[in-house]
Amino acid sequence: MPPTYVLARDHLQRAVTILQGGDSQSRQLRYIIERTISLMDEAQTEAPRRESNVLDLTSFRERRALYE
Numbered sequence: 001m002p003p004t005y006v007l008a009r010d011h012l013q014r015a016v017t018i019l020q021g022g023d024s025q026s027r028q029l030r031y032i033i034e035r036t037i038s039l040m041d042e043a044q045t046e047a048p049r050r051e052s053n054v055l056d057l058t059s060f061r062e063r064r065a066l067y068e
Contacts, residue, residue, distance in 0.1 A: 005040070012037050
């Protein structure tokens with residue numbers, strides 16, 4: 001994992017710890033942060049490893065279409 005990813009995840013986990021209040025806003029923020037952490041974990045596991053530096057244009061276009 002890239003160091004910035006680890007650092008960002010660590011900061012989010014600390015924020016969840018800080019937001020232990022029982023009020024509605026704290027619970028909502030805690031849920032958002034916890035969901036962000038789980039999405040980061042999912043994205044990290046889904047990232048395909050390439051064995052070479054050759055780009056497959058078909059798969060690139062498919063992934064790009066997801067973000068448009």
